[in-house]
Amino acid sequence: MPPATADRSGSAGNLHYDRLSKWFHWVTALLVLVLWLIGLGIELFPKGWLRNSVRSIHVVVGLALLALTVVRVTWRFAGARHPERPDKGLLSRLARHAHWVLLGWLGLTLLAGVLDAWVRGVPVFGWWAFTSPAPGVRWIRKAVGGVHEWLGHGLIVLASLHALAALWHHWVLRDGVLRSMLPTRSRT
Ligand code: HEM
Ligand code: HEM
Numbered sequence: 090m091p092p093a094t095a096d097r098s099g100s101a102g103n104l105h106y107d108r109l110s111k112w113f114h115w116v117t118a119l120l121v122l123v124l125w126l127i128g129l130g131i132e133l134f135p136k137g138w139l140r141n142s143v144r145s146i147h148v149v150v151g152l153a154l155l156a157l158t159v160v161r162v163t164w165r166f167a168g169a170r171h172p173e174r175p176d177k178g179l180l181s182r183l184a185r186h187a188h189w190v191l192l193g194w195l196g197l198t199l200l201a202g203v204l205d206a207w208v209r210g211v212p213v214f215g216w217w218a219f220t221s222p223a224p225g226v227r228w229i230r231k232a233v234g235g236v237h238e239w240l241g242h243g244l245i246v247l248a249s250l251h252a253l254a255a256l257w258h259h260w261v262l263r264d265g266v267l268r269s270m271l272p273t274r275s276r277t
Contacts, residue, residue: 104172105269113161114270118248120154121195125245128238145214148206155199162192172269184254191247198244201237208233 106114127147134140174181205211208229210221223229258266 104265105170105273106172107170108272109164110161110169110171111270111272113157113164117154117157117161117195120150120157121244121248124151124154125241128241141212142214144211148202148211148213151199151202155203158192158195158199174266187251187254191244191251194240194244194247198237198240201233201240205230205233205237 105111124147127143127150131140131143131147134143176182207219208221208223208226210219210224212218255267255270258264259268
């Protein structure tokens with residue numbers, strides 16, 4: 090374990106998440122943003138092959154993120170190294186719970202996306218198509234689509250608050266929390 094150095098707040102500032110956890114974290118953040126932007130953009134494209142292709146990209150990237158999330162959660166329980174932080178009371182416990190809320194919300198958004206693709210019977214490029222269990226039942230499509238859409242927007246709001254908290258730690262508290270999730274050149 091690398092030696093811990095004290096920073097301005099007196100907490101250990103150089104304890105890092107392991108490389109794989111960092112990789113999972115930042116790739117997830119990137120893919121969530123990409124999925125949200127594509128999701129917002131789908132209807133801007135003219136109906137037909139172009140809109141179908143954009144929707145297909147959204148679905149394929151979404152399925153990749155779903156698989157990544159399953160591996161990430163497995164890794165978290167199997168061997169991930171997380172920095173040990175001193176328990177500073179209610180706030181630090183809330184922060185830990187907030188991570189689970191974020192991860193749970195991500196999981197719900199992904200599952201709602203799969204459900205959306207399923208009830209719509211979405212074709213994925215020319216390769217294959219989800220088979221809708223209720224073709225032509227508009228209200229189910231609208232309801233599931235609405236849930237997926239609002240979970241997606243909610244995820245962006247939560248992730249933004251989470252990012253603001255990280256920046257607050259970095260610039261105001263200066264306690265090394267953000268650094269613990271950033272890439273390092275040393276073997277940490
Ligand atoms: C964190 C991950 C995801 C985010 C943030 C996200 C976000 C969005 C957003 C904002 C929309 C637009 C909703 C609307 O205006 O109606 C959308 C639509 C959609 N999403 Fe996702 N999505 C995610 C994952 C997934 C996954 C995993 C799938 C399926 C495997 C999926 C399938 C769909 C489908 C089928 C639509 C409807 C497309 C259309 O309007 O024709 N999404 N998504
Ligand atoms: C959709 C985007 C994001 C999601 C879903 C997300 C999720 C998470 C989760 C679940 C953790 C707990 C550690 C783990 O399980 O690996 C975490 C930690 C962390 N995240 Fe994010 N994150 C996102 C975006 C961001 C952004 C944009 C920033 C910075 C600007 C950030 C900074 C951090 C930091 C510094 C930690 C470590 C916090 C600590 O140890 O107390 N995250 N994130």
